[in-house]
Structure formats: C-alpha cells, structure tokens
Amino acid sequence: MNAGIKKNVKKKICAHFHKTGAMFTQHHFYIHKTGAGFTVLELLITLSVIALLAAIGTYNYTSSYRNSLLADTTNALVSLAQLAQQKAVAQEQGTAWGMFIDNTTGTDPYAEVYGGDAYAAGAVVEHYQLPKQMKVITPEPGTTQDVHFQKFSGLPSASSTIVIGLRGSSFTKTITITDAGGISNN
Numbered sequence: 492m493n494a495g496i497k498k499n500v501k502k503k504i505c506a507h508f509h510k511t512g513a514m515f516t517q518h519h520f521y522i523h524k525t526g527a528g529f530t531v532l533e534l535l536i537t538l539s540v541i542a543l544l545a546a547i548g549t550y551n552y553t554s555s556y557r558n559s560l561l562a563d564t565t566n567a568l569v570s571l572a573q574l575a576q577q578k579a580v581a582q583e584q585g586t587a588w589g590m591f592i593d594n595t596t597g598t599d600p601y602a603e604v605y606g607g608d609a610y611a612a613g614a615v616v617e618h619y620q621l622p623k624q625m626k627v628i629t630p631e632p633g634t635t636q637d638v639h640f641q642k643f644s645g646l647p648s649a650s651s652t653i654v655i656g657l658r659g660s661s662f663t664k665t666i667t668i669t670d671a672g673g674i675s676n677n
Contacts, residue, residue, distance in 0.1 A: 557624065557657050564625050564655060565664040565676045568592075568602055571619055572638060572666070572674050575604045576647075578616075579640035589639040591615075592653060597632025600625070610637050621655070628663060629654040638668055646672045 529537075571590050578588040584606050591610040594600045603610075604617035621627065629652055630636035639648045650670045656663035666676045 557660065558662065560622060560624055561655070561657055561662055561664055564621055565666060567619055568653060568655070568666055569674055569676050571602050571604050571617060572668060574617060575638070576640045576645045576672065576674065578604070578606065579642050580645035582642045585642075587640060587642045589637055592627065592630060592636040592638075594627040594630050594632055594634060594636075597626075600627040608639075624658055625655055626658050627653070627655050640672075644672070646670070 568590075575588040575590045578584075586606050587608055588604065588606050589610060591603045591605060592600065593603075600621045602619045602621070603615045605611065605614040606616060607614045636651065636653065638651045638653075640646065641648065647668050647670065651668040653666040653668075654663055655666075664676055666674070668674050
C-alpha cells in the first residue's frame with residue numbers, strides 16, 4: 492500500500508473516532524469518557540423506584556384476588572340456596588329441599604344441597620367445598636346450619652343469615668335468606 496493512501500485512511504479513521512469520543516494511536520485504541528453513563532446513586536434510585544412499583548402492584552393483585560375469591564364463594568353459596576329453593580318449588584322428587592352448611596371443624600367448611608324433609612348425607616345432589624382461604628363465621632365454628640325450603644312455595648322454614656370471610660382478614664360477605672324467600676348477598 493503506498494504511503495499516501497495509508498495517510499488518507501489514517502486521517503479518516505482518526506476523524507471518525509474523534510467525532511465519537513475515541514482516540515486511535517498507532518497500536519492502541521482508547522475511549523475517552525465523556526460523562527455518559529450512570530452513577531451508582533442513579534442506579535440505586537432507579538432500582539428503588541422499580542421495587543416500590545413492584546410491591547404496590549403485588550399488593551393490588553393480591554387484594555384484588557382475595558376480594559374476587561370472596562365474591563365468587565358468596566355467589567356460589569347463593570346459587571346453591573337458589574338451587575335448593577327452585578327444586579322445592581318444582582317439587583322435584585315430590586319433596587322439600589334444603590341447603591346444609593357444615594362448619595363443625597371450623598377449618599374445612601362445606602355446603603350441600605339435599606332433597607327431603609331433613610338433611611341426610613344420602614340425599615345430597617350438590618356439594619361445594621369452600622376454598623381454604625375462606626372461613627364461615629355464621630354458623631359459628633363447631634356448628635351446622637340447615638336452610639330448609641318448603642315444597643311448592645319455596646319459602647324457608649325460617650329466615651337465615653350466613654356470613655363468610657377471608658382468613659386473616661376482616662373482609663366479610665353476608666348472605667340473607669328472608670322469611671318471604673328472598674336470597675341476597677352484600
């Protein structure tokens with residue numbers, strides 16, 4: 492390669508590296524720091540903000556999940572009560588129907604829809620196991636509750652209240668069954 496071409500190439504390379512903040516010597520390549528980059532403090536602040544946002548997001552997701560679980564469980568119990576009432580009105584199997592809530596253990600509550608004048612395990616047509624995160628407050632732990640609907644009218648034998656909640660939380664929902672046969676939750 493002739494000397495003129497080498498000199499011209501070297502000038503072009505040096506001009507390019509000068510524009511980008513780098514320096515080229517005959518055998519070494521150096522990059523000059525021009526103030527670009529992040530300090531440790533900036534990185535720590537950025538990571539702290541990200542961690543804070545992640546914590547808020549996790550809390551909101553968990554809270555939303557738990558509230559949804561409470562609402563879903565309440566709706567499932569209301570549906571079971573309505574099913575028992577509908578079967579009583581239809582006089583299915585020629586008998587009255589009811590919903591039985593078992594909270595005898597206090598830790599493993601469940602509800603069942605049954606046919607007949609009184610609860611009997613052999614007459615159960617629907618079984619619902621409450622999720623482990625849920626607790627039944629009313630009926631109290633160690634007890635059961637029977638909501639019995641009369642055939643044809645579908646009226647309950649007595650008004651009833653069922654209260655469920657989230658374990659480790661004060662959030663609760665109440666299911667009310669009135670003497671007039673209304674079934675609601677709040």
